[in-house]
Amino acid sequence: MGRGKLRIYLGAAPGVGKTYAMLGEGRRRRGRGADVAVGLIECHGRPRTEAMLEGLEVVPRRTLVHRGTPFTEMDTDAVIARRPKVALIDELAHTNVPGSRNAKRWQDIDEILDAGIDVISTVNIQHLESLNDVVESITGVPQRETVPDAVVRRADQIELVDMSPEALRRRMAHGNVYAPEKVDAALANYFRVGNLTALRELALLWVADRVDEYLRQYRADHGIDATWPARERIVVGLTGGPEGDTLIRRAARIATQASGGQLLAVYVSRNDGLSAASPEALERQRLLVETLDGTFHSVIGDDVTTALLDFARGVNATQIVLGSSRRRPWQYVLGPGVGATVAARSGDIDVHIVTHEHAGVGRTVHVPRSVLGRRRLLASWLVALTGPVLLTLIMVQFRQHVGLPTEMLLYLLLTVVGGLLGGLWASAVTAVLASLLLNYYFTPPLHTLSISDPENFFALAVFVVVALSVATVVDIAARRTEQAARSRAESETLSFLAGSVLRGEQALPALLERVRETFGMESVALLQRAGPHDPWTSVGSVGPHPVHRPEQADVDVPVSDSLALALSGRVLPAADRRVLGAFAAQAAVVLERRRLVAEAAEARRLAEGNRIRTALLAAVSHDLRTPLAAIKASVSSLRSQDVRWSPEDEREFLASIEDGADRLDALIGNLLDMSRLQTGTVTPLFRDVALDEIVPGALIGIPESAVVSDVPETLPTVSTDPGLLDRVLANIIENAVKHSPPDRRVHVRAEVVRDHIELRVVDRGPGVPDEAKERIFEPFQRHGDAPAGSGVGLGLAVARGFAEALGGSLDAEDTPGGGLTIVLTMRTSPHRPPPPEPPPGADMPPPRTP
Numbered sequence: 001m002g003r004g005k006l007r008i009y010l011g012a013a014p015g016v017g018k019t020y021a022m023l024g025e026g027r028r029r030r031g032r033g034a035d036v037a038v039g040l041i042e043c044h045g046r047p048r049t050e051a052m053l054e055g056l057e058v059v060p061r062r063t064l065v066h067r068g069t070p071f072t073e074m075d076t077d078a079v080i081a082r083r084p085k086v087a088l089i090d091e092l093a094h095t096n097v098p099g100s101r102n103a104k105r106w107q108d109i110d111e112i113l114d115a116g117i118d119v120i121s122t123v124n125i126q127h128l129e130s131l132n133d134v135v136e137s138i139t140g141v142p143q144r145e146t147v148p149d150a151v152v153r154r155a156d157q158i159e160l161v162d163m164s165p166e167a168l169r170r171r172m173a174h175g176n177v178y179a180p181e182k183v184d185a186a187l188a189n190y191f192r193v194g195n196l197t198a199l200r201e202l203a204l205l206w207v208a209d210r211v212d213e214y215l216r217q218y219r220a221d222h223g224i225d226a227t228w229p230a231r232e233r234i235v236v237g238l239t240g241g242p243e244g245d246t247l248i249r250r251a252a253r254i255a256t257q258a259s260g261g262q263l264l265a266v267y268v269s270r271n272d273g274l275s276a277a278s279p280e281a282l283e284r285q286r287l288l289v290e291t292l293d294g295t296f297h298s299v300i301g302d303d304v305t306t307a308l309l310d311f312a313r314g315v316n317a318t319q320i321v322l323g324s325s326r327r328r329p330w331q332y333v334l335g336p337g338v339g340a341t342v343a344a345r346s347g348d349i350d351v352h353i354v355t356h357e358h359a360g361v362g363r364t365v366h367v368p369r370s371v372l373g374r375r376r377l378l379a380s381w382l383v384a385l386t387g388p389v390l391l392t393l394i395m396v397q398f399r400q401h402v403g404l405p406t407e408m409l410l411y412l413l414l415t416v417v418g419g420l421l422g423g424l425w426a427s428a429v430t431a432v433l434a435s436l437l438l439n440y441y442f443t444p445p446l447h448t449l450s451i452s453d454p455e456n457f458f459a460l461a462v463f464v465v466v467a468l469s470v471a472t473v474v475d476i477a478a479r480r481t482e483q484a485a486r487s488r489a490e491s492e493t494l495s496f497l498a499g500s501v502l503r504g505e506q507a508l509p510a511l512l513e514r515v516r517e518t519f520g521m522e523s524v525a526l527l528q529r530a531g532p533h534d535p536w537t538s539v540g541s542v543g544p545h546p547v548h549r550p551e552q553a554d555v556d557v558p559v560s561d562s563l564a565l566a567l568s569g570r571v572l573p574a575a576d577r578r579v580l581g582a583f584a585a586q587a588a589v590v591l592e593r594r595r596l597v598a599e600a601a602e603a604r605r606l607a608e609g610n611r612i613r614t615a616l617l618a619a620v621s622h623d624l625r626t627p628l629a630a631i632k633a634s635v636s637s638l639r640s641q642d643v644r645w646s647p648e649d650e651r652e653f654l655a656s657i658e659d660g661a662d663r664l665d666a667l668i669g670n671l672l673d674m675s676r677l678q679t680g681t682v683t684p685l686f687r688d689v690a691l692d693e694i695v696p697g698a699l700i701g702i703p704e705s706a707v708v709s710d711v712p713e714t715l716p717t718v719s720t721d722p723g724l725l726d727r728v729l730a731n732i733i734e735n736a737v738k739h740s741p742p743d744r745r746v747h748v749r750a751e752v753v754r755d756h757i758e759l760r761v762v763d764r765g766p767g768v769p770d771e772a773k774e775r776i777f778e779p780f781q782r783h784g785d786a787p788a789g790s791g792v793g794l795g796l797a798v799a800r801g802f803a804e805a806l807g808g809s810l811d812a813e814d815t816p817g818g819g820l821t822i823v824l825t826m827r828t829s830p831h832r833p834p835p836p837e838p839p840p841g842a843d844m845p846p847p848r849t850p
Contacts, residue, residue, distance in 0.1 A: 263294030
């Protein structure tokens with residue numbers, strides 16, 4: 001039996017209709033006679049979704065108990081045992097309850113697919129692992145449930161369920177997505193128009209890329225080389241010449257005119273690497289391409305035309321942009337040129353030949369500089385100029401005993417030595433001078449430059465050719481050796497740079513210091529300006545006397561119109577600028593990351609402010625209103641003249657008024673404390689105190705039978721603010737008592753652990769799952785099914801804020817046997833004299849009323 005097929009409905013946000021579309025597809029297949037069963041559907045209380053379930057068989061869920069609380073999950077074994085043709089399973093990225101066989105629902109679906117059952121599922125774009133941080137930076141909301149991209153990409157079908165932001169917000173306003181009490185908060189936060197638009201764009205782009213993958217795979221499977229113009233892709237061929245900027249901008253205009261056009265620039269380099277273009281020019285053109293939202297590619301091939309067309313067909317290009325040849329008219333006798341050949345062999349790919357000011361003016365002949373050392377060059381020229389003369393003087397003495405072949409071999413040996421030492425030019429001079437001396441002194445007729453025997457002329461010609469050939473080989477070998485050494489050094493440098501990026505090392509000073517060390521510069525500065533006419537400002541520099549303008553630097557690398565890397569100390573060769581350009585690009589990435597981090601932090605701050613304001617309104621509307629209503633009702637009853645209340649009734653009314661006032665006092669106190677923490681106005685006044693003096697005060701107002709205190713008097717003192725510490729302990733003990741069963745007492749224990757004291761508040765309540773242990777310390781969090789009148793969820797948030805202000809920490813851990821333990825950690829007091837009295841008017845928390 002083969003593996004089942006997976007179909008996924010992808011949405012940009014909750015509420016677009018993924019589950020509805022999945023159920024609709026299930027009903028259609030059932031109507032066509034397919035065996036369809038529902039493995040798991042989350043209706044979220046939406047009537048229209050629940051209506052779509054009618055008539056579909058639902059496999060019963062299984063129940064798991066975690067920390068004393070029952071949860072339901074999909075019964076994977078039951079679905080496999082039922083063996084439907086199609087299983088409908090909602091929420092692909094769902095995390096299963098601890099204790100399940102698989103951690104994630106997509107792993108359950110894999111088992112069902114392996115059993116040969118087709119599966120239809122749903123997922124939102126924010127749950128894709130690769131987009132998790134992007135979505136968080138847009139919405140300010142972290143996504144804890146994710147699914148690997150590879151799982152979704154393996155799906156046999158992916159269908160986008162699309163809806164405009166305005167339509168989705170209308171659906172929410174009508175109550176079709178969330179409950180009415182949650183609509184306003186959702187519309188003001190996650191479901192803002194900007195957020196929904198960005199999420200929709202992410203979903204569309206992701207699906208478009210997946211469609212491209214399907215198309216490429218189909219073309220490869222069927223051996224299709226012809227271009228399918230499903231999307232305009234413009235390939236611009238670059239040579240590294242001065243016409244490159246013109247070609248790139250022309251190709252970019254063509255791509256812009258075509259809706260959704262894509263720009264790809266490609267440079268073809270030779271296999272031997274000896275005819276490479278200027279690295280500086282290619283780097284500049286690469287930056288221009290990326291500025292125009294294109295991509296730069298480099299391919300290797302001996303035949304430029306073939307390599308260029310292979311690349312174009314590989315990316316399914318529809319148009320190729322090339323520049324008019326820079327060759328002079330007489331050079332066309334050597335061939336038609338790359339442009340004409342590409343146009344003739346392009347087939348169904350359109351070719352544009354763009355004219356430019358450098359067309360027909362000829363190529364600049366690049367004479368490579370010698371890569372040999374200075375001492376070696378001096379030795380080679382000494383051998384080239386004096387060697388043939390000295391050898392001639394010696395051989396003249398033995399002219400009667402040595403024949404012409406031996407004399408030519410000796411001169412050839414001298415020429416080879418000159419080539420080994422000095423390369424092409426020294427060897428050429430040696431060969432020419434040796435041939436003249438051979439002709440004059442040893443070739444009949446002697447002492448003339450004429451040659452009587454044609455065989456001798458041929459021998460001299462062969463001698464010169466061999467000598468120059470050897471010199472050329474030596475020169476090429478030397479250049480390749482230097483290029484290999486340089487490439488190795490560049491690769492090591494770039495490898496370090498790439499490693500620093502992967503490790504997340506984003507400190508700008510460290511990067512600039514690395515640039516200074518790598519290139520041996522005195523100082524390096526990264527300069528930025530707001531606009532073309534604005535002054536430059538330094539965003540980072542290392543070394544003495546950094547420059548403040550690019551024109552003051554010995555080397556400046558423009559990263560963009562508003563960013564430049566300026567180095568002072570020496571002038572760099574052009575070959576070094578390629579690696580320097582990589583460092584400059586990384587510096588720009590560091591700045592961009594710094595900006596994005598700041599924007600994300602600001603977005604999170606605004607989102608947190610919106611969340612707190614929304615929760616505060618909810619608190620004012622309910623948690624403040626409830627005790628006020630009880631107080632008003634009791635007061636109205638006492639003042640009523642229509643009923644005569646008994647003394648017992650009056651005491652009950654007064655107790656209700658006192659209880660409501662106490663609740664208001666505690667609630668307002670927590671709100672004020674959280675406000676002080678949010679604005680950073682908490683100023684602790686430290687002094688050495690003993691915990692056994694603070695804990696009894698924190699227990700005021702808590703029934704004695706509810707708490708057992710075990711705080712030894714022998715504990716060392718702690719340096720703290722007694723008022724703030726009292727508030728911390730009161731909040732966490734009150735929270736523990738609130739969640740403990742009536743017959744189980746809360747234990748307060750303290751002990752010394754190395755150089756600090758741990759105070760533990762232990763309860764035997766229902767406990768808190770691991771994933772929620774941090775959330776309970778956030779403002780306005782009420783865990784589980786806490787009743788609405790039990791507070792606004794500020795107690796633990798205020799406690800942690802005060803604990804951190806006191807230099808301590810507050811954490812939650814499981815109680816062995818069930819329950820939750822809150823651990824307050826504080827450092828013991830150092831031995832020091834008592835601090836002075838606090839100044840009048842210092843910021844102290846108001847005393848708690850018993």
